[in-house]
Amino acid sequence: MASHIVGYPRMGPKRELKFALESFWDGKSSAEDLKKVAADLRSSIWKQMADTGIKYIPSNTFSYYDQMLDATTTLGAVPPRYGWNGGEIGFDTYFSMARGNASVPAMEMTKWFDTNYHFIVPELGPEVKFSYASHKAVEEYKEAKALGVETVPVLIGPVSYLLLSKPAKGVDKSFSLLSLLDKILPIYKEVVSDLKAAGASWIQFDEPTLVKDLDSDKLKAFSDAYAQLESTLSGLNVLVETYFADIPAEAYKTLTSLKGVTAYGFDLVRGTKTLDLIKGDFPKGKFLFAGVVDGRNIWANDLAASVSVLEELAGIVGKDHLVVSTSCSLLHTAVDLVNETKLDNEIKSWLAFAAQKIIEVNALAKALAGNKDGAFFASNAGAHASRKASPRVTNEAVQKAAAALKGSDHRRATNVSARLDAQQKKLNLPILPTTTIGSFPQTVELRRVRREYKANKISEDEYVKAIKEEINKVVKLQEELDIDVLVHGEPERNDMVEYFGEQLSGFAFTVNGWVQSYGSRCVKPPIIYGDVSRPKPMTVFWSTTAQSMTSRPMKGMLTGPVTILNWSFVRVDQPRFETCYQIALAIKDEVEDLEKAGINVIQIDEAALREGLPLRKSEQAFYLDWAVHSFRITNVGVQDTTQIHTHMCYSNFNDIIQSIIDMDADVITIENSRSDEKLLSVFREGVKYGAGIGPGVYDIHSPRIPSTEEIADRINKMLAVLETNILWVNPDCGLKTRKYAEVNPALKNMVEAAKLLRKELGSAK
Numbered sequence: 120m121a122s123h124i125v126g127y128p129r130m131g132p133k134r135e136l137k138f139a140l141e142s143f144w145d146g147k148s149s150a151e152d153l154k155k156v157a158a159d160l161r162s163s164i165w166k167q168m169a170d171t172g173i174k175y176i177p178s179n180t181f182s183y184y185d186q187m188l189d190a191t192t193t194l195g196a197v198p199p200r201y202g203w204n205g206g207e208i209g210f211d212t213y214f215s216m217a218r219g220n221a222s223v224p225a226m227e228m229t230k231w232f233d234t235n236y237h238f239i240v241p242e243l244g245p246e247v248k249f250s251y252a253s254h255k256a257v258e259e260y261k262e263a264k265a266l267g268v269e270t271v272p273v274l275i276g277p278v279s280y281l282l283l284s285k286p287a288k289g290v291d292k293s294f295s296l297l298s299l300l301d302k303i304l305p306i307y308k309e310v311v312s313d314l315k316a317a318g319a320s321w322i323q324f325d326e327p328t329l330v331k332d333l334d335s336d337k338l339k340a341f342s343d344a345y346a347q348l349e350s351t352l353s354g355l356n357v358l359v360e361t362y363f364a365d366i367p368a369e370a371y372k373t374l375t376s377l378k379g380v381t382a383y384g385f386d387l388v389r390g391t392k393t394l395d396l397i398k399g400d401f402p403k404g405k406f407l408f409a410g411v412v413d414g415r416n417i418w419a420n421d422l423a424a425s426v427s428v429l430e431e432l433a434g435i436v437g438k439d440h441l442v443v444s445t446s447c448s449l450l451h452t453a454v455d456l457v458n459e460t461k462l463d464n465e466i467k468s469w470l471a472f473a474a475q476k477i478i479e480v481n482a483l484a485k486a487l488a489g490n491k492d493g494a495f496f497a498s499n500a501g502a503h504a505s506r507k508a509s510p511r512v513t514n515e516a517v518q519k520a521a522a523a524l525k526g527s528d529h530r531r532a533t534n535v536s537a538r539l540d541a542q543q544k545k546l547n548l549p550i551l552p553t554t555t556i557g558s559f560p561q562t563v564e565l566r567r568v569r570r571e572y573k574a575n576k577i578s579e580d581e582y583v584k585a586i587k588e589e590i591n592k593v594v595k596l597q598e599e600l601d602i603d604v605l606v607h608g609e610p611e612r613n614d615m616v617e618y619f620g621e622q623l624s625g626f627a628f629t630v631n632g633w634v635q636s637y638g639s640r641c642v643k644p645p646i647i648y649g650d651v652s653r654p655k656p657m658t659v660f661w662s663t664t665a666q667s668m669t670s671r672p673m674k675g676m677l678t679g680p681v682t683i684l685n686w687s688f689v690r691v692d693q694p695r696f697e698t699c700y701q702i703a704l705a706i707k708d709e710v711e712d713l714e715k716a717g718i719n720v721i722q723i724d725e726a727a728l729r730e731g732l733p734l735r736k737s738e739q740a741f742y743l744d745w746a747v748h749s750f751r752i753t754n755v756g757v758q759d760t761t762q763i764h765t766h767m768c769y770s771n772f773n774d775i776i777q778s779i780i781d782m783d784a785d786v787i788t789i790e791n792s793r794s795d796e797k798l799l800s801v802f803r804e805g806v807k808y809g810a811g812i813g814p815g816v817y818d819i820h821s822p823r824i825p826s827t828e829e830i831a832d833r834i835n836k837m838l839a840v841l842e843t844n845i846l847w848v849n850p851d852c853g854l855k856t857r858k859y860a861e862v863n864p865a866l867k868n869m870v871e872a873a874k875l876l877r878k879e880l881g882s883a884k
Contacts, residue, residue, distance in 0.1 A: 120438060120488040122480045123175035123408050124168060125325075125360055125384065126273065126448025128473050129182055130635050131160050132455045140183065140639040143210075144218075150210055157181065161259065165268040167474065172481045175321060175358075175408075178263050178270035179256040180448060183210075184217040184638050187283065188226075188239040190275040191216070194306050195252030198226065198242050198287060208252045217638060219821030227285065228637060228820065230730050232327060232363050234415070234451055235644075235686055237637035241280070243299060244290035251306050257313045264318060272314050276326035276359065277307050277348075278340050283328065297340045304344060308351040321356045323384075329374055330364040330390070332736050338373045349379035358408060360384035362447035363415075364734040365392040375402050382406030387428065388413045388446040394428070398435060407436045410446035412479050417452055417632070417646060417688045419471040420479045422486070422499045429487050443484040449473040452688075453632035453644075465509065466627045466648055468502045506648075512692070514624070514650035521700040528748060529755040530783060535810045538785055539845075541759040545719060546672050550880065551834065551848050551873045552603040554813070556766050556788055557615075557676045557722065558853035559593045559608035560862055569613060586611050587664060594668045600866050601874075604672045604720055607665035609855070613643075615678045615724065616686040620645030622657040623705055626687075637820075640856060645687045647698060653705035656712045663716045675713040675721040679765065680706055680749045685727035696745040703752040710754050714761050722764035723753055725782070726852075729772055743778040750782050762786060768815075768852045773801040776808075786811030790851045792818045792833060802840035812841060815851030816869060822857070824865045830872035843880060848873040 130136045139156035142148040161181050168176045182189050192213060197203040200223045203212045217239055219225035227240040256272050263270040280303070281296045314322060326341065345352075345359075357380045366374065366385060371393070374383055385393045387410050401407065409432055411425045433441050455474040459467060471479060482495050506512065531538070572582040593608035612618040620626040626645045633641040658675060666673040680702035689698060706723065713721050728746055733739050754763045765782060768790035772779060779787065791798045791814035798814050816833045817825040830848075837846055848869060854862050 120484040121174040121442045122172065122484040123271075123384075123442045123444040124173055124177055124449065124477060124480065125323075125362065125410070125414060125445050126177050126180035126450050127164050127168075128450050128452070128454050128635065129160070129180075130454070130633060130641055132458055133631060134633050134641055136160060136183075137639040137641055144214070144639075153183075153210075157183065158262070161262065162266055165263050165266060165270065168477055169268050171477050172485070173477060175442065175444075176263070176268060176270045177273045177323065178259045179273045180450070181259065183213065185237070185239050186275060187231075187241065187280070188213070188217055189253065189255060190280050191239070191241045192253040193251070193255065193274075193310065194280075194303055195250035196241055196243060196247050197252070205250070206252070207254065219818070219823045221823060224818060224823055225821045233730060233732060233734055234363075235634070235636055235642065235727065235730060236451060238283070241284035242287035243281070243284045243296055244287040244294060245298075247287075247299070247302075249299075249302050249306055251309045254313070256310055257317055260314060260319055261317050269320075271321040271323050271358065272319055273323040273325060273360075274307070274310065276324035277303055277344050278337075279326045279328040281340075282337065297337065300340060300344055301347075304347050307348060311348070311351050311355070315355060319355065321358060322352070323358045323360055325360045325362075326374075327360075327362055329361045329370045330366050330386075331734050332367065333370060335369075338369060341373050341377060345377040345379055352379040356381040356406075358382040358384055358406070360408070361390075362386040362410065363389055365390040366396070367735070368396060371396045375400075375405070380405075382408055382442070384408035384410060384444060386410045386446040389415070390446075394432075397432065401436055404440070405436070406440045406442060407432060408442045408444040410444045411483065412443075412445045412476050414445040414447035414449050414476070415451045416691065417470050417472055418691055419469055419475070419499060419502055420483075421503055422479065422483060422496050425483055426486055429483060433487060438487065441487070443480050443487065445476060445480060449476055450635060452476070453629060453634055455631075458631040459629050461630050463627060465505065465511075466646070469506045469648070470646070472632070507692075509649075512649040512690075514652060517625075517650040517652045517701055517704075520704055521697060524700055524704075524752065529751045531751075531755055531757070531759075533759050535783060535785060538759045538762075539811065542719075542762045542785065545760045546604075546762065548603055548672075549877060550843055551846055551877055553848045553870050553873050554602060554604040554674070554788070555597075555606055555850060555866070556853045557606050557609055557674070557724070558612070558855035559596075559606070559610075560857055560859050561610075561613075561855045562859075565589055565610050566613075569611070586661070590661070590665050591668055594665060594673075596863070598669060598671065600863075600870050602671075602866065602870060604674060605665070605669055606674050606676060607661060609676060609853075611661055615853075616683050617643055617645055619657060619678050619683060620647075620687065622655070623651050623653055623702070625649040625651040625701070642686065645683075647684075647687050647689050649690070651698065651701040651705055653708050657709055659709075659712050659716050662713055662718050666718060672720045673718065674764065675710075675718040677706055677709060677713075677721065677723045677753075679723045679725040679728075680753060681731060681746045682725050682727040685731040696749075699745065699749045700752070703749040706753040707756065711756055714757050719760065720762045720764065721754070721757070722766060723750065723784075724766045725750055726766060726768050728767060729775055732775065743775065747778050747781050750784075754784075764788065764811075766852075772798060776801050776806055780808060780810075784810060786813065786847060788813040788847065788849050789815065791815045792851050799836060799840055808841070809845065811845050811847055813847030813849040816848055816872070817850055817865060819850045819852045819854055819857055822861050824861055825868060827868040827871045827875065830869050831875055834872060834876055838876070
């Protein structure tokens with residue numbers, strides 16, 4: 120029995136790549152320094168898998184920023200604004216595409232399927248001249264081979280690459296991206312030929328779009344693509360990998376009929392219905408890569424249950440054609456449980472991070488081959504029994520409160536138009552009110568204060584004094600900039616989800632459980648292991664402290680229940696919606712305490728609401744129903760004069776706009792500028808939105824500072840489709856990843872643009 124890993128985390132167990140990237144971007148280290156850190160990480164990952172006994176080890180899953188951006192550089196599909204003139208693409212062009220530079224903006228960034236990982240969206244059109252411009256896949260294969268490790272090079276499949284792209288600016292939106300298939304396949308042939316010449320015997324194409332609802336034309340594109348590649352692929356074993364959901368029946372037929380393909384990989388954790396398709400008809404003589412170890416969560420595999428599934432599959436495809444695998448890349452989970460020295464021992468016994476999942480995959484393969492590790496399996500069974508019986512998992516009062524939610528849709532009694540009128544009388548804001556999304560730059564000094572407080576190196580009084588000083592600085596800055604609705608800057612928070620999870624029951628936390636979100640940005644998802652409740656207020660002290668420093672409205676800043684859920688590692692012993700309702704009740708308590716404390720504007724971020732949308736259309740309505748309901752639960756009890764904001768970012772929202780309206784927030788701020796104002800198209804198409812709305816006027820994930828004129832132009836585009844009295848002016852997202860040298864002039868220009876347009880609108884009356 121053989122074993123396989125779809126992909127592996129890149130950042131390193133202690134975020135070594137993150138720090139190397141940021142040092143390079145800041146000019147503190149060289150390109151060679153960065154490359155050495157990367158090479159050391161790759162070497163250790165490959166050796167770790169080889170030493171564990173994994174047979175099919177992936178290469179080319181490492182990336183300096185994103186695997187889709189890597190595919191774009193391989194194909195030479197560089198947008199003209201970056202000034203690339205051919206040849207091998209270097210760091211300057213690569214990172215300009217990812218992050219922008221002083222003169223041009225970055226490419227669009229959006230969520231990778233239904234995960235919190237972000238990818239760089241290719242910009243394509245009929246004029247793109249594709250060329251083989253990055254030899255990374257071949258170089259990494261050779262690098263592993265030189266270390267004595269045989270790997271399976273991984274490429275984003277040609278059809279998924281095109282389906283995940285977008286028409287470039289100026290290209291008609293109806294342009295068929297699949298019409299470019301004949302132009303990119305020659306590059307794929309060159310890459311495959313180079314890999315064959317280098318000695319590769321297997322190659323993996325990731326085609327995750329096969330799990331989506333695709334029409335017959337899109338499915339035909341897969342057949343056409345692999346038929347064209349067939350002669351080049353001859354002599355290689357070819358694995359086509361799918362993940363994140365069940366594969367639809369028609370897509371399964373297409374996949375298992377592809378020419379030149381030897382093996383098929385399926386997610387059998389989130390795609391349990393795929394088992395029925397395999398049982399019904401699996402091509403004779405082909406390999407099945409069975410993804411039974413969860414690549415997206417941190418719970419230990421139920422080894423006994425997995426063996427049962429694998430034995431059934433072995434009876435269908437034969438043990439010699441069955442490969443034990445992860446359900447998807449381990450990119451989406453934390454790196455190594457060994458680094459968790461402070462995690463509760465009982466909870467730790469229930470978990471498996473990427474390094475442990477490699478061991479699980481190998482243990483399952485050995486067990487199926489008749490070499491079962493009895494002690495390992497017994498320990499695993501004991502951990503599962505412990506979790507099931509643990510009293511810390513269940514809170515009867517919480518379960519009763521959540522069950523009592525059924526039967527009401529929890530809507531505020533007054534419609535949004537009347538509420539906005541009442542709020543305006545109280546807040547007295549100008550037209551085009553300005554605000555920011557919540558966080559301000561997290562300076563080195565600020566991080567030091569939090570770190571020393573957690574390590575008990577400074578007292579609570581010293582910590583509170585330092586945070587108050589930071590809040591005061593942020594408040595004064597916003598007043599100097601003349602921003603209308605202020606934020607306190609969130610200096611007490613390292614991460615918006617972790618901060619709340621630390622104060623809610625039913626959550627556990629890691630020290631080094633980092634997961635890549637995009638580029639060098641890593642998050643540390645909390646672990647929801649039990650029923651959730653709020654023992655005491657979480658933000659009231661800091662919000663009221665900030666409000667006492669200004670006469671302007673100060674937003675109370677909360678993370679919404681759906682985002683806390685989607686950005687956590689969630690328990691799997693009850694439906695996700697039940698956990699979400701529990702979190703909603705906890706946030707509701709906080710909202711009502713903020714209101715009682717005199718906070719008149721409360722933002723409940725739901726940045727990840729769209730992210731959790733199931734990939735299959737048949738499952739989406741149910742998700743949106745409970746997700747939107749969860750948000751409404753949080754603020755159903757507030758007064759009409761209390762203004763409820765929410766925020767969403769870096770997803771495609773146009774297809775769920777009616778659900779966003781149904782959230783019934785008073786104001787929504789939403790990412791818009793980096794996606795080339797795609798959001799505005801939904802309003803051009805006639806959707807009426809009556810609540811306040813602030814489509815972002817500049818991209819905060821780039822160091823570039825937009826001019827007043829550029830921002831004013833964006834606002835004018837918004838005014839063409841939105842009413843003046845509902846439009847807000849704000850950045851795309853929070854400012855924590857930026858420096859004050861970038862934030863101050865950008866916000867100054869934003870406020871000046873709003874004032875300029877207020878003057879023009881006033882003159883036009």
